[in-house]
Amino acid sequence: MSHPERPLDVDVLRVVCWNIEHNGCGRSGGDDHRDLARDILAALKPHIVLRQELTGAWDRGKADLYAEANRLGGLTPFMPAPREGRSNNPVGVMVDPTLFYIDGYIEHDLPWKPICSPRVRLKGCTKPIDVAAxxxxxxxxxxxATEARRLTTLADNGRSALVGMDANSYPHRAELESVALPDWDAVLDRVHYQHRTIERDGRRVSDTRPDEILAGGPRPVFTDVGLHAGTSLDQPGALAATASLKRTDQGPAQRIDRLYCTPDLAPALLGFDVLAGEEVREVSDHALLLATFDLAALRQVLAPTR
Incomplete structure (x- = not known):
């Protein structure tokens, strides 16, 4: 397959967020679905890719990182360096250099896993976007909760931001969701129970705090892009479960992979898809998220008249 082409006058911005289980090699490391994963991504012609579990991608001079970025048409890749004693599954961001200037790059160092955050600017626009995986x-x-609070700083002082994540936690507005929160009495994995619940009012409940921090309250810092598509844009498929697509001992799959943007960017959203077909499931235990934004509308937001 040839590299996808992205002319500068494209009318949409395509943003992908995907946790590719152990970088396409599976939990045991015995599989190799990296080529298939790259084919899936390349077919979508993304302009921004927000990745989780770039396992081993730093090795051999970051060979796997560059191989993925090159396969996607020469995207510019970012990835934090591994830290001794931390997670072995780092995150990364890839950005289309034909559409964006790179204005900066920050690694938010946290106790378990850094947040990867380049600052990009649409060519022809004055206001940048802080992008983060x-x-x-x-x-x-x-x-x-601490990691979520750190992410709120990306939107400080009126900045525009776009964040994609595996949140390992749950949406806080259960009444709007398509998937019910876990019934913890029925979850067989008791370690998972300890990891994913918090105590409230004397009982253990699903951890929704990160989503509350990011998108809760009367004046939320971020808009949950999937929820916005599922409600305001009447796209119910945007609220589909994302993980786990394989395990059954942790209860039904949940919408733990989410994309957030600052409210100024939300009106430009055209669509949001949760892709979990056969090939995606072969590669990973997480669905792939695809958000499509109206590029002309984004330019109006990001190049304000002075």
Whole structure:
């Protein structure tokens, strides 16, 4: 397959967020679905890719990182360096250089896994977007809350931001969701129970704190892109479960992979898809998220008249 072409006058911005289980090699490391994963991504012609579990991608001079970025048409890749004693499954961001300038790059160092955050600017626009990939801690609800609070700083002082993550936690507005929160009495994996629940009012409930921090309250910092598509845009498929697509001992699959944007960017959203077909399931235990934005509308937001 040839590299996808992205002319500068494209009318949409395509953003992908995907946790590719152990970078396409599976939990045991014995599989190799990297080529298939790259084919799936390349077919979508993304302009921004927010990745989780770039396992081993730093090795051999970051060979796997560059192989993926090159396969996607020469995207510019970012990835934090591995930290001794931390997670072995880092996050990364890839950006289309034909559409964006890179204005900066920050690694938000946290106890378990850094947040990868380049600052990009649409060519012809004056206001940048802080883009971030995150993978919230799988075992510590308190650390997840800290990570979510750190992400709110991307939107400080009126900045525009776009964040994709495996949140390892749940949406907080259960009444709007398509999938019910776990029935913890029926979950067989008791370690998972400890990792994914918090105490409230004397009982253990699903951890929804990260989503409350990011998108809760009367004046939320971020808009949950999937929820916006599922409600305001009447796209119910946007609220489909994302993980786990394989395990059954942790209860039914949940919408733990989410994309957030600052409210100024939300009106430009055209569509949001949760892709979990046969090929995606072969590669990973997580669905692939695809958000499509109206590029002309984004330009109006990001190049304000002075």
């Amino acid at each position: 995150a993978h919230l801690c799988h075992f510590d609800p308190d650390l997840r």
